[in-house]
Amino acid sequence: MWASPTINLDLRLSAADTVGTRKRKRDVDVCGIQVVAAGAKFNLRRGNGSSHNCINGYSSDGELSRISKSGFFSSSVTEVDRDPSCVSFTTFNILAPIYKRIDPQNQGPRESDCRSFWLSRNESILDCLLSESSSIICLQEFWVGNEELVHMYEERLGDAGYNLFKLGRTNNRGDGLLTAIHKERLRVVDYRELLFNDCGDRVAQLLHVQSVAPFQNQKGSVPQEFLIVNTHLLFPHDSSLCVVRLNQVYQILKYVELYQRENRLKPMPIILCGDWNGSKRGHVYKFLRSQGFVSSYDIANQYSDSYADAHKWVSHRNHRGNICGVDFIWLCNPNQARKPLKTSWAEAVFSILKFQLRKASLSEDDAFAFLKGDNYADSVTYFSFSEALRQVKLIGVPYGLCFQQLQDLWNQADIDGNGVIDFEEFKQKIWNSACPEHVLENLNGCMEDGNAELEQQEAIGFHIKNAMLYPREVEKGLWPEDYSLSDHARLTAVFSPARMRCSGTQN
Secondary structure (H helix, E strand, C coil): CCCCCCCEEECCCCEEECCCCCCCCCCCHHHHHHHHCCCCCCEEEEEECCCCCCCCCCCCCCEEEEECCCEEEEEECCCCCCCCCEEEEEECCCCCCCEEEEECCCCEEEEEHHHHHHHHHHHHHHHHHHHHHCCEEEEEHHHHHHHHHHHHHHHHHHHCEEEEEECHHHHHHCCCCEEECCCCCCCEEEEEECCCCCCCEEEEEEEEEEEEEEEEEEEEEEEEEEEEECCCCCCCCHHHHHHHHHHHHHHHHHHHHHHHCCCCCCCEEHHHHHHHCCCCCCCCHHHHHHHHCCEHHHCCCCCCCCCCCCCCCCCEEECCEEEEEEEEEECCCCCCCCCCCCHHHHHHHHHHHHHHHCCCCCCCCHHHHHHHCCCCCCCEEEHHHHHHHHCCCCCCCCEEEHHHHHHHHHHHHCCCCCCCCCCHHHHHHHCCEEEEEEECCCCCCCCCCCCCCCCEEEEEEEEEEEEECHHHHHCCCCCCCCCCCCCCEEEEEEEEEEEEEEEECCC
8 A cells, every 4th residue: 555645546446247147228218417516535546347258359449430420431541551460549538428418508418327328329339349350449428327238348349359447436426437448359457546625636548558569679479568557637617626636647657656656667659649728728638748748649740849830639519509629549668768656746736826817917026926925035035935825726616736745845945955945946836837848757667768788678668650549530620510429539559569678777
C-alpha cells in the first residue's frame, strides 16, 4: 500500500470473472437514469476483467476504412502495412444513453427511456468497431448500468476475440469505461483500476500489455511491451475545475511512474487514450506535452502546437453546441526526455494562475501587487500567496488544491528558499514560467542522445504510422449535421515498433 500526502491509494486484488454470452433481444423496454452525488477519496485497485474464448480467429489486416456519416464503413481509403507487429488503437466516447437527449430542445427525455433507440445505435457502434478491428479499443461513457447493453458488447466483442475490461464511475453514475484487447495479438500482463472519487466520480484503467508477435532486435526475438491508460476527464463547467482536471492527469502519471518503479519495468512506451475534455489550447494538453507525450493524430497529420493548427480538426460537439478537439491517443516513447513530474505539475498550476490574473486584465506589475496583498515589503509572503490563490478559487473550494499541494507550489516559487517570493522569482516561476534544460529528465531513465558514460540499452518504442478521425468531415474542422452515432468522433491510430537507444538507469 502506498499513500501520497493528499490522496489515499487503496490497492486490492480481485479475481477475474468470465462472463458468458447472452442472446440479444430486440423488444421495446423503458429504462431510467441513475445519477448519484460525488464521493470523497481516490483509491486504486487491481481490477477484474471479463474474457471470452476466441470463437473466430483474428482476421484483421490492419486496414483502416472510410466511414460514412451514418457510422458504417464503405470503401477502403488507407492501406496499412499487413505487419502483425503493428498495433492499432481506437478511442471513442460512445455517448451513454442516460445522457443522450432524444430532443435537443427538450432537456427531459433521454435515449435510455426508449430501448429500441439505444439498442439500434449501439448495434451500429459495434458494427463500426468490429469492421475496424483495432488491436485495442478504448470506450468512454459505456453504459455499465444496463445489463443488456453490457452483455451485448461482451458477446459481440468477445466472439470477435477480445478480452474485455470494464469499470464504472464511482457512486453509481451509470456509465464508465470499457477497454477491449484483442487476445490473438496482445497479452494482458496486468490490469489496474484508478478511482479518483472526485467531484466528477471519474476513473481510469491501466493495462500492462505485451505483444504476441515477437519483434527482432540485437538480442533476438522479444515481445514488445507497453502501458495503456483509458480515461475520461471531468468536463470544465467553469474555470475553477481546471485544477481538478489537471490533478486527474497528474495522479494518472504519478501512478504510472509508481507502477513502473515498483515492478522494475524496462523502458517501454506509454499510451493514453480517451476523452480529455480539453483542447490543444488547454492546460492539460500543455502539461502532457511537457511530460514527453505527443498527440498521435497531430503527428500523423504533421500539425504543430501552434495556435494556427489548434483548430484544424475537431472531435466533439458538446451540450452547449460548441465543436472542439478533445479526443486523443497520446504516445510517450521510452527515449523521450521529460521534466520532473512535480515540476511540470507546478508549472501547469502557475499557468492556470496566470490565466486567471490575465483574465482579470492584470498586467505583470499588477499581478505581482495582487499576490503581495497588504504586504508593504516588495515581496510575496506565504500568507498573501495563499490568500491570492483563495481569491482565484485554486484553494478553499471543494476539490481545490490541498495544503500539501499549496506547500509544493510555494517551494517551487521560492527559488532561494528565503521565505518570500521577490519580483524576479515571480517573473521566472509564475509569469514567465520556463523549465531550464538541466532539470529535464526521463521517468524511464532514457535519453534520445544518451550520455556515452552511461550504460546503453535498446528499447522498443512506437512509430506513428497513421491516425484518422471518423466521420471524416471532422478532420476539416466541420461537424456533419446528419452524424448521429455519438456526439464524439472516433479516433484510430496505427503504431509500428521501432528500436530506440536508452540509458540503462532507472529512477
